[in-house]
Amino acid sequence: MRLSIVNVSKTFPSVKALDDVSMEFAPGEVHALMGENGAGKSTLLKIVTGLYRPDAGLLKLDGELVEFFSPRDALAAGIGAVHQERNLVPRFSVGENILLEHPPGRRGFIDYGAIYDRARVLLELLDPGIDVRAEVATLSVAQMQIVEIAKALSLNARVLLLDEPTASITDHEAEALFKVIARLKAEGVAIVFVSHKLDEVLTISDRVTVLRDGRVMASGEAIAEMSRRRLVSLMIGREERIADVAGGAKQGKVALELREIATSYGHSGINLRLHEAEILGLYGLVGAGRSELARSIIGDGRITGGAICVGDRPARIRNPNEALRRHRIGYVSEDRKGEGLVLSHSIVSNIAVTIWRRIATRLWLIPPVVERNAVTPQVQRLAIKSFSLDQTVDTLSGGNQQKVSLAKWLAAKTDILLIDEPTVGIDIKTKVELHELIAQIARDGAAVLLISSDMAEMITLADRILVMHNFAVVGEFVNDRIYENGSEAIMSAIHAAEKDRKHLHDRAAIA
Amino acid sequence: MIGFRKFASQEWAGLAAIFVLGSALAAFLSPSFLTEYNIYVMLRSASVELLVAFSQMIVLAIGQMNLAVGALGGLVAVLFGAMLQLLGLPLPLAILIALLIGIVGGFINGLLTTRTGINGFIITLATGSAFTGINLGLTESRPFHGIPVEFVALGDSRWSFVPALLWPPLIVAPLLAIFLYRTKSGRKLLAVGGNMRAAELSGISANAMIIVAHAISGGLAGLAAVLAVSQLGAAQPEIGSTWLLISFAGPIIGGTALAGGYVSILGAMLAVLVIALIENMLVLMKVDPYWVRFALGGLVLVTVGVNRWRAHQMGRN
Ligand SMILES: Nc1ncnc2c1ncn2[C@@H]1O[C@H](COP(=O)(O)OP(=O)(O)OP(=O)(O)O)[C@@H](O)[C@H]1O
Numbered sequence: 001m002r003l004s005i006v007n008v009s010k011t012f013p014s015v016k017a018l019d020d021v022s023m024e025f026a027p028g029e030v031h032a033l034m035g036e037n038g039a040g041k042s043t044l045l046k047i048v049t050g051l052y053r054p055d056a057g058l059l060k061l062d063g064e065l066v067e068f069f070s071p072r073d074a075l076a077a078g079i080g081a082v083h084q085e086r087n088l089v090p091r092f093s094v095g096e097n098i099l100l101e102h103p104p105g106r107r108g109f110i111d112y113g114a115i116y117d118r119a120r121v122l123l124e125l126l127d128p129g130i131d132v133r134a135e136v137a138t139l140s141v142a143q144m145q146i147v148e149i150a151k152a153l154s155l156n157a158r159v160l161l162l163d164e165p166t167a168s169i170t171d172h173e174a175e176a177l178f179k180v181i182a183r184l185k186a187e188g189v190a191i192v193f194v195s196h197k198l199d200e201v202l203t204i205s206d207r208v209t210v211l212r213d214g215r216v217m218a219s220g221e222a223i224a225e226m227s228r229r230r231l232v233s234l235m236i237g238r239e240e241r242i243a244d245v246a247g248g249a250k251q252g253k254v255a256l257e258l259r260e261i262a263t264s265y266g267h268s269g270i271n272l273r274l275h276e277a278e279i280l281g282l283y284g285l286v287g288a289g290r291s292e293l294a295r296s297i298i299g300d301g302r303i304t305g306g307a308i309c310v311g312d313r314p315a316r317i318r319n320p321n322e323a324l325r326r327h328r329i330g331y332v333s334e335d336r337k338g339e340g341l342v343l344s345h346s347i348v349s350n351i352a353v354t355i356w357r358r359i360a361t362r363l364w365l366i367p368p369v370v371e372r373n374a375v376t377p378q379v380q381r382l383a384i385k386s387f388s389l390d391q392t393v394d395t396l397s398g399g400n401q402q403k404v405s406l407a408k409w410l411a412a413k414t415d416i417l418l419i420d421e422p423t424v425g426i427d428i429k430t431k432v433e434l435h436e437l438i439a440q441i442a443r444d445g446a447a448v449l450l451i452s453s454d455m456a457e458m459i460t461l462a463d464r465i466l467v468m469h470n471f472a473v474v475g476e477f478v479n480d481r482i483y484e485n486g487s488e489a490i491m492s493a494i495h496a497a498e499k500d501r502k503h504l505h506d507r508a509a510i511a
Numbered sequence: 512m513i514g515f516r517k518f519a520s521q522e523w524a525g526l527a528a529i530f531v532l533g534s535a536l537a538a539f540l541s542p543s544f545l546t547e548y549n550i551y552v553m554l555r556s557a558s559v560e561l562l563v564a565f566s567q568m569i570v571l572a573i574g575q576m577n578l579a580v581g582a583l584g585g586l587v588a589v590l591f592g593a594m595l596q597l598l599g600l601p602l603p604l605a606i607l608i609a610l611l612i613g614i615v616g617g618f619i620n621g622l623l624t625t626r627t628g629i630n631g632f633i634i635t636l637a638t639g640s641a642f643t644g645i646n647l648g649l650t651e652s653r654p655f656h657g658i659p660v661e662f663v664a665l666g667d668s669r670w671s672f673v674p675a676l677l678w679p680p681l682i683v684a685p686l687l688a689i690f691l692y693r694t695k696s697g698r699k700l701l702a703v704g705g706n707m708r709a710a711e712l713s714g715i716s717a718n719a720m721i722i723v724a725h726a727i728s729g730g731l732a733g734l735a736a737v738l739a740v741s742q743l744g745a746a747q748p749e750i751g752s753t754w755l756l757i758s759f760a761g762p763i764i765g766g767t768a769l770a771g772g773y774v775s776i777l778g779a780m781l782a783v784l785v786i787a788l789i790e791n792m793l794v795l796m797k798v799d800p801y802w803v804r805f806a807l808g809g810l811v812l813v814t815v816g817v818n819r820w821r822a823h824q825m826g827r828n
C-alpha cells in the first residue's frame with residue numbers, strides 16, 4: 001500500500017512539532033525518516049497510527065483519503081508500528097504480548113498452545129533465545145524491543161512503521177531484523193524506518209526523508225544519490241564532528257574489584273577490576289547478563305558468592321541507596337522510562353534529584369534558583385530541547401528524555417559510575433558531546449563501567465573491554481580504539497565461547 | 512491574556528470558578544447565605560475537613576492510600592478526651608501528646624507497609640479496624656465531656672466570619688507546600704510517588720519516605736481530631752467515622768494524582784470549600800441530609816470525570 005502524508009501540521013502547547021510536512025511511503029521500499037532529537041519523527045508516526053490527530057493536513061492510502069481516530073483504526077487499515085517507547089504488558093508472557101491484538105482461541109477461550117506456537121515462529125526469525133512462555137517483566141530492555149518487533153510482525157501489516165527499532169539491540173540482532181525487513185520488502189510492504197544509526201540507514205534504506213524542527217528538509221530522496229556528508233548537514237545544519245575523547249589520564253588505583261562473583265541472576269566466577277580514571281567497556285550480545293551484573297553490584301540483585309571491594313576495602317552493598325551514599329557508586333539505568341525518570345516531574349527536578357543533598361541549605365531547604373543554576377549547564381551542554389526547564393519530562397521527545405536521565409548522573413559526580421546504554425536514541429550531534437562528557441568524567445578521575453550494545457561507541461570510548469557471554473566473562477583486551485581490531489577481538493571471543501558451550505553440551509548429551 | 516491562559520490551565524482554576532459562581536447562586540437563592548454567621552458556620556465545618564484532606568493527600572503523594580485516617584482520628588479524639596477528663600492534664604500538654612499519638616499511629620502504618628511490603632491500602636484497612644476497636648473498647652461508645660470550657664469556647668469563637676478553628680489548616684497549608692516543594696525530604700517524597708524505581712536508583716530510600724508520609728498523615732489526622740473535639744465540645748468516639756469520603760474527595764477533586772507524585776494543595780483546599788458550600792446550600796434549602804450525602808458522591812464523580820475529559824482534550828487537540 002502507498003501511504004501519503006499531505007501538508008500535515010501538529011502543534012503541542014508551546015511547540016510546533018510538525019509544520020506542513022508531506023511525504024510518501026511506497027510499497028516494496030524501505031523509507032528512512034531522519035532528524036535530530038525532537039525533530040518530529042515520532043510525532044509523525046503517532047499521527048499515522050491514530051495516536052494523535054493532526055491539526056491540519058490529511059493522510060491517503062493508495063490515493064484514498066483516510067482518517068484514524070484511534071490505533072485500532074490504523075491497524076484495521078493495515079498499518080502496524082513499533083513505537084519508540086515500549087508498550088508491553090509486563091506480567092503477561094512473551095507469547096501473549098506478541099499476539100495481544102488478536103489472540104487465537106475459540107468461543108472466548110484463549111488457546112495458549114496456539115499462542116506459543118505462533119509466537120515462537122515469529123521469534124525464531126529474530127532471536128530464538130527468547131522463551132515465549134517467559135514473563136515479559138523478566139526480560140532485558142533489548143529483549144523487550146525484540147518482542148515489540150515480533151508483535152508488529154504478527155500483524156501482517158501492509159505499512160510497517162519502525163521507530164528506532166535497533167536503538168537498544170546489538171548489531172547481531174539488528175542483522176536478523178534487516179533480513180526480515182528485506183523479506184517484507186520483497187512481499188511489497190511499505191517500511192518506514194527511523195534510526196539515528198547512519199550506517200544502517202545507508203545500508204538498508206531505499207529513500208530518505210529528513211526532518212528538522214518539524215519541517216521537511218529533503219523528501220523521499222534516493223539513498224543511492226545521497227552522501228553521508230549531505231545527509232548529516234541536512235539533519236544538523238553542519239558537518240559531522242569526531243568526538244575528542246583522547247585518553248591520556250594516568251590510570252589510578254583500583255576503584256572497584258569483583259572476585260569470583262556469583263549472583264542470583266546466574267552469573268558465576270566473574271572477575272573484574274575497574275580503575276580510577278578508566279573507562280572499562282562491557283560488551284556482549286543481548287541476554288549476556290551485563291545489566292544484571294551492574295545491578296547486582298549496586299545491590300539490586302543478590303550476590304551469592306565471591307567478594308566485592310570498593311577502593312581497597314571489602315564491601316557489602318545491600319541496596320542502591322547504600323551504593324550511592326556509602327560507596328559513591330551511581331547506576332544509570334538503560335530503562336529511562338521505568339527506572340530513570342519521573343515522567344510527571346519537571347526537567348529541573350529530574351536532574352537535580354541526585355544533588356538535592358549537596359545544594360540543600362542548613363534548614364533542608366532547596367532554593368529554586370540554586371537548583372536551576374545547578375542544572376542549566378547540563379541542559380545546555382546536552383542540548384536538551386525544551387521550551388522551559390519546568391516542562392514535564394513526558395512531553396520531551398525520546399532522545400531528549402534520554403539526555404535528561406543521563407544529565408542527572410553527570411551532575412551527581414560520583415566516584416564510580418556504571419552507565420548502561422547511554423546513547424540509546426540520541427542523535428549524532430549530541431552523541432559526540434556525550435562521548436566527550438563521559439571521557440571527561442573519566443579524565444577527572446572517576447571510574448566508569450560502560451555497558452553499550454553499540455560497538456562503535458564501545459571502541460571509541462573504552463580503555464579496556466571485557467566481553468561477556470551467558471553470564472560469564474569470556475574475554476578481555478586493551479582497546480586500541482581501532483574499529484577493525486576491536487570488533488574482531490570481541491566477535492572472536494563470543495564465537496569461541498559459543499563453540500565451547502556447544503562442545504560441553506554435546507559431551508553432556510553423550511554422557 | 513497569557514496570564515489568563517496560565518490561570519485557566521491550573522487544575523484549581525475550575526474549582527475557583529465553581530466556588531465563586533456557586534456562592535453567587537447561593538446568595539441569590541437564599542438571603543441567609545451571605546450573612547456573617549452562615550459563612551462562619553460553613554468555614555468552621557470546613558476547618559476539620561481541610562486537615563482530613565491534607566492527611567490523605569500526603570499519602571496519595573507517595574502513590575498509596577490511607578484508609579485509617581478516620582479511625583486514627585477517632586482514637587486520638589477519645590484519648591485526648593481521656594487525658595483531659597481522667598488524667599486532668601494541662602491543655603497544651605494534652606494537645607501535644609494527642610498529636611504525637613497521631614504521628615505514632617501513622618508511623619506504625621508506614622512501618623508495617625515497608626516491613627511487610629504489603630500495599631498501604633491493605634495495611635491501613637487492617638490498622639484502621641484495629642484503631643476503631645481500641646477506641647470502642649476503651650470508651651464503650653461513651654464520649655468524654657470533661658473538656659475545659661475555654662477550649663470549647665475557642666471552637667465557637669470567631670473574628671467576623673472567620674472561625675478560630677480555620678487557623679490551624681491555614682497555617683498547615685503553606686507549611687505543607689514548603690515541605691513538599693522546597694525541602695529535600697519533600698522533593699524526595701514526591702519523587703518516590705512519581706516513580707519509585709527511579710527514585711531508589713537515584714539513592715533515595717523509598718521506605719524512609721513512605722514512613723515519613725504516613726507519619727505526617729497520622730499527625731494531621733490527630734490535629735483534625737483535636738479540632739473536632741473543640742468544635743463538638745466533647746470527645747466523641749464517632750469522630751472520624753465520616754471522614755473517608757471527604758479525605759479522598761478533597762485531594763482528588765483538587766487535582767492530586769491518584770498514581771502519586773503530584774499534589775495540589777490549593778486545589779484540595781478549594782475542593783473542600785466547594786463541598787462545604789454545596790452542603791451549606793442544600794441545608795439552607797432544607798434538603799434532607801441523606802440527599803446531601805448523595806449529592807456529595809455525585810459531585811465527586813462529576814468533577815473527576817470533568818478533569819479526566821480535560822486531560823484527554825489537552826493531549827489530543
Ligand atoms: N505530548 C507532548 N506535549 C508537548 N510537546 C510534545 C509532546 N510530544 C512531543 N512533543 C514535542 O514535540 C517535538 C517533536 O517530538 P518527537 O517526539 O516527534 O521528536 P523525535 O523526532 O521523535 O525525536 P527523538 O529522536 O528524540 O525521538 C519535541 O519538541 C517534543 O518536545
Ligand SMILES: [Mg+2]
Nearest residue numbers: 042084397398
Ligand atoms: Mg522519537
